[in-house]
Amino acid sequence: xxxxxxxxxxxxxxxxxxxxxxxxxxxxxxxxxxxxxxxxxxxxxxxxxxxxxxxxxxxxxxxxxxxxxxxxxxxxxxxxxxxxxxxxxxxxxxxxxxxxxxxxxxxxxxxxxxxxxxxxxxxxxxxxxxxxxxxxxxxxxxxxxxxxxxxxxxxxxxxxxxxxxxxxxxxxxxxxxxxxxxxxxxxxxxxxxxxxxxxxxxxxxxxxxxxxxxxxxxxxxxxxxxxxxxxxxxxxxxxxxxxxxxxxxxxxxxxxxxxxxxxxxxxxxxxxxxxxxxxxxxxxxxxxxxxxxxxxxxxxxxxxxxxxxxxxxxxxxxxxxxxxxxxxxxxxxxxxxxxxxxxxxxxxxxxxxxxxxxxxxxxxxxxxxxxxxxxxxxxxxxxxxxxxxxxxxxxxxxxxxxxxxxxxxxxxxxxxxxxxxxxxxxxxxxxxxxxxxxxxxxxxxxxxxxxxxxxxxxxxxxxxxxxxxxxxxxxxxxxxxxxxxxx
Amino acid sequence: xxxxxxxxxxxxxxxxxxxxxxxxxxxxxxxxxxxxxxxxxxxxxxxxxxxxxxxxxxxxxxxxxxxxxxxxxxxxxxxxxxxxxxxxxxxxxxxxxxxxxxxxxxxxxxxxxxxxxxxxxxxxxxxxxxxxxxxxxxxxxxxxxxxxxxxxxxxxxxxxxxxxxxxxxxxxxxxxxxxxxxxxxxxxxxxxxxxxxxxxxxxxxxxxxxxxxxxxxxxxxxxxxxxxxxxxxxxxxxxxxxxxxxxxxxxxxxxxxxxxxxxxxxxxxxxxxxxxxxxxxxxxxxxxxxxxxxxxxxxxxxxxxxxxxxxxxxxxxxxxxxxxxxxxxxxxxxxxxxxxxxxxxxxxxxxxxxxxxxxxxxxxxxxxxxxxxxxxxx
Numbered sequence: 001x002x003x004x005x006x007x008x009x010x011x012x013x014x015x016x017x018x019x020x021x022x023x024x025x026x027x028x029x030x031x032x033x034x035x036x037x038x039x040x041x042x043x044x045x046x047x048x049x050x051x052x053x054x055x056x057x058x059x060x061x062x063x064x065x066x067x068x069x070x071x072x073x074x075x076x077x078x079x080x081x082x083x084x085x086x087x088x089x090x091x092x093x094x095x096x097x098x099x100x101x102x103x104x105x106x107x108x109x110x111x112x113x114x115x116x117x118x119x120x121x122x123x124x125x126x127x128x129x130x131x132x133x134x135x136x137x138x139x140x141x142x143x144x145x146x147x148x149x150x151x152x153x154x155x156x157x158x159x160x161x162x163x164x165x166x167x168x169x170x171x172x173x174x175x176x177x178x179x180x181x182x183x184x185x186x187x188x189x190x191x192x193x194x195x196x197x198x199x200x201x202x203x204x205x206x207x208x209x210x211x212x213x214x215x216x217x218x219x220x221x222x223x224x225x226x227x228x229x230x231x232x233x234x235x236x237x238x239x240x241x242x243x244x245x246x247x248x249x250x251x252x253x254x255x256x257x258x259x260x261x262x263x264x265x266x267x268x269x270x271x272x273x274x275x276x277x278x279x280x281x282x283x284x285x286x287x288x289x290x291x292x293x294x295x296x297x298x299x300x301x302x303x304x305x306x307x308x309x310x311x312x313x314x315x316x317x318x319x320x321x322x323x324x325x326x327x328x329x330x331x332x333x334x335x336x337x338x339x340x341x342x343x344x345x346x347x348x349x350x351x352x353x354x355x356x357x358x359x360x361x362x363x364x365x366x367x368x369x370x371x372x373x374x375x376x377x378x379x380x381x382x383x384x385x386x387x388x389x390x391x392x393x394x395x396x397x398x399x400x401x402x403x404x405x406x407x408x409x410x411x412x413x414x415x416x417x418x419x420x421x422x423x424x425x426x427x428x429x430x431x432x433x434x435x436x437x438x439x440x441x442x443x444x445x446x447x448x449x450x451x452x453x454x455x456x457x458x459x460x461x462x463x464x465x466x467x468x469x470x471x472x473x474x475x476x477x478x479x480x481x482x483x484x485x486x487x
Numbered sequence: 488x489x490x491x492x493x494x495x496x497x498x499x500x501x502x503x504x505x506x507x508x509x510x511x512x513x514x515x516x517x518x519x520x521x522x523x524x525x526x527x528x529x530x531x532x533x534x535x536x537x538x539x540x541x542x543x544x545x546x547x548x549x550x551x552x553x554x555x556x557x558x559x560x561x562x563x564x565x566x567x568x569x570x571x572x573x574x575x576x577x578x579x580x581x582x583x584x585x586x587x588x589x590x591x592x593x594x595x596x597x598x599x600x601x602x603x604x605x606x607x608x609x610x611x612x613x614x615x616x617x618x619x620x621x622x623x624x625x626x627x628x629x630x631x632x633x634x635x636x637x638x639x640x641x642x643x644x645x646x647x648x649x650x651x652x653x654x655x656x657x658x659x660x661x662x663x664x665x666x667x668x669x670x671x672x673x674x675x676x677x678x679x680x681x682x683x684x685x686x687x688x689x690x691x692x693x694x695x696x697x698x699x700x701x702x703x704x705x706x707x708x709x710x711x712x713x714x715x716x717x718x719x720x721x722x723x724x725x726x727x728x729x730x731x732x733x734x735x736x737x738x739x740x741x742x743x744x745x746x747x748x749x750x751x752x753x754x755x756x757x758x759x760x761x762x763x764x765x766x767x768x769x770x771x772x773x774x775x776x777x778x779x780x781x782x783x784x785x786x787x788x789x790x791x792x793x794x795x796x797x798x799x800x801x802x803x804x805x806x807x808x809x810x811x812x813x814x815x816x817x818x819x820x821x822x823x824x825x826x827x828x829x830x831x832x833x834x835x836x837x838x839x840x841x842x843x844x845x846x847x848x849x850x851x852x853x854x855x856x857x858x859x860x861x862x863x864x865x
Binding site (some may be wrong): 011115 | 523524530539540541542544555559560561563579583584587590591629630635636637638641646648649673700702708709710720722723724726731738739740741742743744751752753754755756757758759760761762764765766767768774775776777778779780781782783784786789792793794801812813842857858859860861863864865
């Protein structure tokens with residue numbers, strides 16, 4: 001077979017990508033107070049500005065605890081997207097001010113990926129952000145991106161946490177304030193730092209019962225004035241204890257049992273031990289990030305065209321070591337719960353299987369497999385959460401590891417007896433929100449890209465059966481399949 | 488030849504399989520990897536195991552059904568493939584391929600839309616038909632690379648991770664040791680199976696190995712109901728339904744890149760995932776509502792003709808070079824066997840693999856990458 005090289009690989013991506021639908025000098029992701037302020041300020045400085053916010057979140061996503069740990073405690077009102085859109089808009093008067101200033105606002109719009117040229121990719125037309133609403137996805141070019149994505153809930157595992165009614169503090173606050181759609185009545189709060197205290201006071205203010213706070217350390221952890229307010233409201237803080245288990249029925253949690261043996265009736269257990277800055281987009285775009293224990297975890301390290309504001313840039317630094325605090329919780333919870341406690345809800349991975357680096361139960365575990373564990377794996381090198389994920393499937397599910405990634409990292413640090421900071425951050429990948437195939441799909445593909453599409457590299461000699469090389473069949477193969485498909 | 492201690496450069500699937508085969512023959516094996524076993528393309532590919540184009544095909548087919556038992560660890564091997572045509576042109580092409588399989592004696596069956604849907608219920612009424620390969624299959628790349636590594640260790644082999652190879656020591660026309668930044672590993676023979684880093688490493692031995700690296704992308708969905716047949720290609724996509732139910736698919740244009748001696752600096756996926764998603768939604772219309780939950784990219788190297796380079800060199804004569812040219816995972820049970828034979832016996836015992844010799848590129852023009860358009864955008 002004679003090959004005529006033209007200097008061009010028709011199956012390479014070079015020059016085949018489409019152009020983005022729009023360009024903005026500044027795109028702001030997240031319309032909380034920090035995002036609105038950043039967008040308004042940029043607009044006032046004469047820039048073209050797009051402000052996107054994923055709220056209202058679809059009921060389906062909420063059910064998967066994305067992006068916050070909603071724990072199935074939303075009212076049916078969250079299924080009504082028009083009502084939720086109105087609720088979200090009305091809850092943020094500053095949105096109207098930003099729009100009046102000329103900021104373009106898209107609610108119900110997710111930023112699922114940020115892309116720019118760099119190591120390993122040089123074919124993008126410009127810096128891009130991928131957006132999606134309930135109907136479709138599209139790409140927008142930008143000069144500067146401001147991430148105001150807030151912080152997400154730290155989830156913690158205990159027996160019974162995988163049922164409705166166990167939820168995070170950020171999700172509870174969101175349902176109480178922006179959505180007015182919380183379905184619980186009586187809440188037990190885990191934690192006693194500012195987040196837990198503020199959440200308890202908010203719940204009380206909204207007319208809910210607070211059954212108490214549980215604190216793993218010996219004394220309440222938050223600001224003295226908040227502790228005083230909580231105590232003045234008659235809410236007890238049970239210190240030196242953790243939760244041992246939660247029991248429930250078809251509607252979820254009905255009671256919690258503490259490690260001291262006390263049983264507390266409640267329909268909601270709010271895990272208010274910590275928030276984690278939402279850096280999914282930064283990590284998925286291979287942006288630099290650093291671990292900062294007093295600001296809640298990994299935070300964006302900053303780049304010329306990428307900035308972070310609000311909780312995404314790190315929780316307010318009060319000197320409190322969030323990593324040490326949540327590790328104390330993790331250690332105590334592990335000490336009082338059985339090894340078969342589920343850590344990854346999506347993939348039903350238990351702590352024993354995680355630490356045993358065992359495969360899921362639908363696979364065979366022959367004797368050599370059973371003999372393997374984290375301990376044997378550590379002889380080959382330090383623990384890496386992405387490797388553990390591949391072996392155990394912990395973090396591989398539809399919640400994209402939101403409920404378990406922080407716990408897995410803490411457990412690996414505890415089991416390896418190394419500082420938390422030496423455990424690499426498990427990778428985030430686009431789309432940073434689960435997105436239906438038909439929504440993510442590019443239904444207006446450029447003709448150049450269609451023409452370049454081959455199942456693999458399009459090398460005409462690569463898939464010629466060895467028996468056919470040098471025969472007439474080789475030419476037939478090329479005539480039928482070249483520039484089309486190489487099987 | 489006596490090769491009582493073999494150092495393997497590269498803990499990808501090819502190097503690990505070679506190490507496992509050598510260890511099975513009683514050879515003392517050390518695998519050196521720059522990071523963690525199977526971290527690059529070996530653990531990021533589509534998992535297909537149906538490579539009829541290769542001289543290693545029969546051995547690939549013979550071995551996969553036994554691999555879990557031979558290794559002692561799960562690999563998630565599933566039998567059979569289907570390729571589904573979504574356009575008239577694809578249908579013409581796939582039937583051509585079916586005829587070719589008949590001619591070569593590979594069992595295939597051409598199916599109409601209804602028959603396709605019986606085996607692949609997520610397929611829609613919009614397909615033209617399919618070709619069912621009653622051979623081949625797929626496995627889980629991530630689980631398989633670790634299975635090779637563990638099985639190798641169980642036979643006494645060593646895996647040294649986080650240890651990029653920096654060079655070699657030579658004497659008397661042989662490589663006598665392999666060097667990393669912190670240690671020197673003496674050896675009787677070397678296998679260089681370092682993927683895109685092969686050219687830089689072999690240049691240190693004065694051997695030119697023409698390989699060009701590129702980046703390719705995949706996506707995965709949340710789990711779908713299990714289909715009777717899980718190895719489904721078509722519509723210019725390749726992929727599989729995992730045993731958990733996820734649909735993992737790739738295909739489409741690649742990007743040529745440069746990789747230095749330390750390996751890829753990043754493996755970014757791009758908005759190309761949207762085009763993978765649209766094709767997958769057409770291939771499986773009944774799964775179009777499923778969430779895409781991840782995308783990723785991997786870096787693979789290609790030889791000028793897209794075929795592997797599996798060769799025991801004449802000088803230094805104890806060096807075996809192994810690149811599978813972007814199609815390494817599925818063939819790994821067989822490529823490891825072939826490399827074992829080359830290292831110990833100097834010749835592959837089960838197939839004629841002369842076509843995979845490096846010497847076929849002796850007269851390759853210096854600007855072969857430019858001629859093919861296989862250069863990165865500068």
